[in-house]
Every structure is written in C-alpha cells, then in structure tokens.
Amino acid sequence: MVAFGKRLKERQIQEWQGYYINYKLMKKKVKQYANQIETGALDRRHVLKDFSRMLDNQIEKIVLFILEQQGLLASRIAKLNEQQDALQEQPDISKICELREAYRAVGQDLLKLLFFVEMNAIGLRKILKKFDKRFGYRFTDYYVKTRANHPYSQLQQVFKHVGLGAVVGAISRNLAYLQDRQGSYLSIYDQPTLPFQDPVVESIKSAVDRLTHSTNFLNFLGQHALIMHEELPSPAEEHVDDQRYHFMSLLLNLANTFLYMVNTYIIVPTADDYSMSLGAAATVCGVVIGAMAVAQVFSSVYFSAWSNKSYFRPLVFSSIVLCVGNAMYAMAYDLKSLSVLLLGRLLCGFGSARAVNRRYISDCVPLKIRMQASAGFVSASALGMACGPAVAGLLQTKFKIYNITFNQVTLPGWVMAIAWLIYLIWLWISFREPAHETEVNHVPQKSNAEHDKLEKGLAQPLLPSTQNEENGEGNEECEESEEAPEDSRRPANSLGSAYRLLTPSVKVQLLIYFMLKYAMEILLSESSVVTTYYFGWTTGTVSIFLACLGLTVLPVNIVVGSYISNMYEDRQILLASEIMVLLGIIFSFNFIIPYSVPQYVCSGLIMFVSAEVLEGVNLSLLSRVMSSRLSRGTYNGGLLSTEAGTLARVVADGTITVAGLLGQSMLLNITLLPSLVICIASIIATCCTYNSLY
Numbered sequence: 001m002v003a004f005g006k007r008l009k010e011r012q013i014q015e016w017q018g019y020y021i022n023y024k025l026m027k028k029k030v031k032q033y034a035n036q037i038e039t040g041a042l043d044r045r046h047v048l049k050d051f052s053r054m055l056d057n058q059i060e061k062i063v064l065f066i067l068e069q070q071g072l073l074a075s076r077i078a079k080l081n082e083q084q085d086a087l088q089e090q091p092d093i094s095k096i097c098e099l100r101e102a103y104r105a106v107g108q109d110l111l112k113l114l115f116f117v118e119m120n121a122i123g124l125r126k127i128l129k130k131f132d133k134r135f136g137y138r139f140t141d142y143y144v145k146t147r148a149n150h151p152y153s154q155l156q157q158v159f160k161h162v163g164l165g166a167v168v169g170a171i172s173r174n175l176a177y178l179q180d181r182q183g184s185y186l187s188i189y190d191q192p193t194l195p196f197q198d199p200v201v202e203s204i205k206s207a208v209d210r211l212t213h214s215t216n217f218l219n220f221l222g223q224h225a226l227i228m229h230e231e232l233p234s235p236a237e238e239h240v241d242d243q244r245y246h247f248m249s250l251l252l253n254l255a256n257t258f259l260y261m262v263n264t265y266i267i268v269p270t271a272d273d274y275s276m277s278l279g280a281a282a283t284v285c286g287v288v289i290g291a292m293a294v295a296q297v298f299s300s301v302y303f304s305a306w307s308n309k310s311y312f313r314p315l316v317f318s319s320i321v322l323c324v325g326n327a328m329y330a331m332a333y334d335l336k337s338l339s340v341l342l343l344g345r346l347l348c349g350f351g352s353a354r355a356v357n358r359r360y361i362s363d364c365v366p367l368k369i370r371m372q373a374s375a376g377f378v379s380a381s382a383l384g385m386a387c388g389p390a391v392a393g394l395l396q397t398k399f400k401i402y403n404i405t406f407n408q409v410t411l412p413g414w415v416m417a418i419a420w421l422i423y424l425i426w427l428w429i430s431f432r433e434p435a436h437e438t439e440v441n442h443v444p445q446k447s448n449a450e451h452d453k454l455e456k457g458l459a460q461p462l463l464p465s466t467q468n469e470e471n472g473e474g475n476e477e478c479e480e481s482e483e484a485p486e487d488s489r490r491p492a493n494s495l496g497s498a499y500r501l502l503t504p505s506v507k508v509q510l511l512i513y514f515m516l517k518y519a520m521e522i523l524l525s526e527s528s529v530v531t532t533y534y535f536g537w538t539t540g541t542v543s544i545f546l547a548c549l550g551l552t553v554l555p556v557n558i559v560v561g562s563y564i565s566n567m568y569e570d571r572q573i574l575l576a577s578e579i580m581v582l583l584g585i586i587f588s589f590n591f592i593i594p595y596s597v598p599q600y601v602c603s604g605l606i607m608f609v610s611a612e613v614l615e616g617v618n619l620s621l622l623s624r625v626m627s628s629r630l631s632r633g634t635y636n637g638g639l640l641s642t643e644a645g646t647l648a649r650v651v652a653d654g655t656i657t658v659a660g661l662l663g664q665s666m667l668l669n670i671t672l673l674p675s676l677v678i679c680i681a682s683i684i685a686t687c688c689t690y691n692s693l694y
Helices: 004-010 014-019 023-039 044-089 093-135 139-148 155-159 164-180 199-212 217-225 247-265 271-277 282-306 312-335 338-350 354-364 367-394 411-430 448-456 467-476 495-500 504-525 527-535 539-551 553-567 570-588 597-625 637-660 664-688
Strands: 399-401 404-406
Touching: 004 023, 014 044, 023 044, 023 093, 044 093, 044 139, 044 164, 093 139, 093 164, 093 199, 164 199, 247 312, 247 354, 247 367, 247 411, 271 282, 271 312, 271 527, 282 312, 282 338, 282 354, 282 504, 282 527, 282 637, 282 664, 312 338, 312 354, 312 404, 312 411, 354 367, 354 637, 367 411, 367 539, 367 553, 495 637, 504 527, 504 570, 504 597, 504 637, 504 664, 527 539, 527 597, 527 664, 539 553, 539 597, 553 570, 553 597, 570 597, 570 664, 597 637, 637 664
Parallel strands: none
Antiparallel strands: 399 404
C-alpha cells in the first residue's frame, strides 16, 4: 500500500493535474516551517499567516476550476435540452436513444468532477490535520471557523459542492423524461417515491453521498453501525468479492444481533423481583443487569480478534455460551443462589458476538449493499431492544415441571435458552464460512508518536517538532517515494496504540457516546424499581413502557435521517440533542412532590428520544473524524465505540446498586446526578471542538 500523497497522484485525472491541491508541496512547507521556527527565522504569527494564505490560494485554484467545469457541463446540458425540445415536435426513437447517450456522457464527466472534488476535500482535511499534529496547535478550528462561516466562503464550495446538485438534478430529470417518452411522460418530481434508475444516475448518487456523508434515512441509520471505510479506496478495494458474500450468513449475523439485544433487555422489567426472591435488595438489579455488560467489555476484544480468522466458530461459541448462561439464570431461582444468577448473566455477556456481526458486514458484504446491511444491523438492534421488555411482559404465568419453576422471573431465561438452541441449529445448517484473506493494511496514516501532541490543544504555542516527530513525519510519506512504512499504515495492534490514534475531536465524540449510553442505561435499568416505588407499576406496565421507548428508535431516525439532517449540519444536531438530553435529565429529578407519572414518562421520553438522535449524529461524526487506521483490524473504531458504550452501562448499573444502599427514596436523584454532570461536561467539550467537526 502507498501513502495518501502517492495515491492522490496516481488517481488524478491527467488533463486536470494542475488543478489539484498540491499536497506534496504543502507537506514540504509544513516541514520547512518547523525548521525555520527551530532556527528562529520565523515566528508563530508569520507561520499562521503564510500557511493560511497558501491554503486560500490552493482552495481558490480548486474552486475556480470547479466553477469552470460546472459552466461547461451546464452549457452542454442546455444544448441537449434544445435538441430535446425539437424532438417533442418530431419524435424519433433513434434520436431519443442518441440524446439519452449524450446525457449519460455528460453524467460520466460529472462523475469525474465529483471525484475531483472528493479527492481535494480529503487532501485539505489531511493537510490541516498534519499542520495541527506537527505543531500541537489547533489551526483547523481557526481556519474552518473563519473561512467556512464567511459569506464569500470558497471552502464550502469544496466541502458542500455548492452548485453541483443542480447539474445532478438536470441530468437525472432529463434522462428520466427521455425514458418516459416511451411511456407515462411523468417527471422524477411527480413520483419522488419511485426514483429513476439509471447506472449513471446511481453512480452519481453514490458519489454525492460520499461527499455529503449522506443525509437520507437508510444511510443515516446505517451510520449507527460505525462500520468504517477508508477515505480513498483503490479501485481494487472498492468492492468485496461476491463469492465471499452469502445472504443467509448475513441474515444469521443480523439474527444474532437481534437475539442478543432481546437477551439484554428481556430481564429488565423483572430483575428487581428476581433479586428480592433470592433475598437481596431490589436495587441489586443493577448488578444483575450490569453483569452482562461487564463480561462484554472483555468479550468484545476476543471476539474481534477471533473474527480475523473465522466468523462461524465464534458465532457457534457465542450461541452455546448464551444458551448455557440463560439456563443458569433461570435455574438460580430453584437453587436459591444469587451467585448462579450472576454467573449466568456473566456467561451471557461473554457470548456477545456483536463485534463479529459488525466485522462480517464490513469484510464480506459487497460495497453496493453494505449500507443496507449496516442499516439492518441497527434495525435488528432496535427491534431487539423493543421486543425484549415486550416478551417479558407476556411471560406472566407460573407452573412447575419436575420441580423446575417457570414464572415471570425464570421464563425469560428459559425462553432465551431455547431461542439460542434453535439459532445454533440454524447456524450449523445454513452458515457458510467465507474465505479469509491475509489481513491487508489498507490505510496510510501518521505515526503514533505524533499523536501525543494533540492533547496539548490550542493553548500551546506553535513549537518546532522534535527529532522523533520529524522522523515520524518523514517516514509517513517520504519526499521521493512517498511510501509509508508498514507501522504507519498498519491497524492498531492494541488498545493502547488505538488510544494514541485518538484526536481531541474523537475523544469528545467517545465521551458523548459514553454519556448517552450512561443516561439511557440509568433510565432503563432502574425503571422497574423507580416506577414500583413511586407509582406501584406492575411488571406488565413496566414492560409496556420500555417497549414503547424501544419502538421510538426507528421512527425517530426516519425523521432525523430524512428531514432534519437535510436542513441542519450534523454538528448542529449534535449540540441541540445534547441540550435536549440535559433538559430531559433535569426534568427527571424528583423536585416536585408528589412525583407524578406524567413527569416521569415525559422526561424519560425526552431523554431517550434525544439520546437516540444524538447517537446517530455522534457515530456519523465519529466515523468522519476518527483515524482511518481504525477502520480495520482487531482494535477498530467499532470496537472502541462498543467499549465506551459498554463501560458506560457497567458504571451506570453499578451506580444504581451503590445508590440503592441509601434507600429507594434517594435512588432516582442520586443516579441522575452523574448523568447531569457528564452531560454538562460533554456539551462544554463539544463547544471546544465544534469547528473541527466538518
């Protein structure tokens, strides 16, 4: 694999070579600045001014060329439109076909222009990050804030491809009209639910989605899976060999995701009753629910590593462990053992194969349907989250078979044990193990030593790089060969090395993810105890409440993905969602006596829905700002986000049990207090890194 600079050069359109960002020159300039500052030839103010001017010139060169090409495309379309008007008076099938091919030729040239914009946008992002990294200075914040928010912004032309949308629309509409000349004469605007299908239009749509990071519901939902891809794949890497893809195997991975989420939440409405039946306090339900998350912290790592070699064997192991764990959970009632209960839940956590499910989609599903598969992964999780409490609400019965008790607290365990046994049989019969290729390090990136400087932030003055950093910079992309060494392109091989790849923006996004998962876990896990204490709710009522919360996931994402994300930037939605979560938390406190059902339900709904919106934009931004070295390997971005979310659940469930020692009357306010503090901290951190989220 080659570094970004060489790949950029190789994939340039030859006749447009002079209009691309001069990445190599700018990289050399950054190195020169470091040397000049070290010798005292330049000061900090001069470097910032000179580099800003150079960036402005590069962007202006790119933008003027884009505008010129847009004008040429618009002119060609206008001439073709004149020919189309003439055909309305004297229709000729052969000429209609010729005209359609002419529009497609314009579409192919538009594709070239979109790819030109994409490569330059990536180059600008990389050189800004390189400058920040070299000097430990948050220059990107300053540059994006002053340029992108200016009324004459040229930066927006690159990152938002202003104007190209009109050309895309013109080509799509006219191709659709020519097709309809043989039929209904309807326009694409008349039936937006039945978009015109043409290979060129589909390719253009994919290119536009890559530039905008996609704003439709399917793609927005798919981003929840955090299945990352590198920014500029080579042609050979743009698709997965169809021979590796097997629909039934994908379906089995999605079924595993669904069942695991059902397994996680099916015990929530009855965990407090189960704890009391074994002689423990009701708030011990926090430990019972959280035991699964504790084990998942470790299982996520070994399942991610296992998926480097196989997908089938870890799924088999997962099914067996979950089957045994659920059986132990159910038998703890007759054994009168809280230890068996907790051990059963720990085994269920050790069977968490979500890392395998995510990895299968990333590695074995063709690119053309990967977003749909990612959306399926998220939908299966959301459906499982809603079905878990709903199933628990239906299991309100009691009987015995051979001295084995089946009641509302043990039936969730037995039902899930049987479900995993059936899944195991289906898996054994239908799953097809794909051929595993040798792990390829796809992504060029920076050396780990440089990332330590990022934490110093904006307050640090512009400093010359150390000798080690210069060596790392030079190694990343040698001036002559521009080839990166193996270590600078290899995926992270430990959690420590993965952590060193995290920039301040990534750390803030992981903090936000931790916060929202913490707040949601507090709301869900203590719901049975809180509602029983304040309102006297039965298990069935709690189940209905939790199921209704879970059912809001997909409708909320439809609204956000289809409408809100088209009107506002992700970072705007992110900040607004954090504020709404904060309001939900504040409103949830028991400061009004008596504490009422409307207050609890409304505040819980605000908190949960806002957290769901926040999760979508948070993971979308995380996939954008995270190092592409974390797109593959064991310690990938998906694993890091999973660990952050799982750790949040562990801490939240532990907080519930500890707070329960002070009495149920204090439980609600004490558990909400950490949520409040973390949420305020995440809002402040978001404001500090706001301009780097683009």
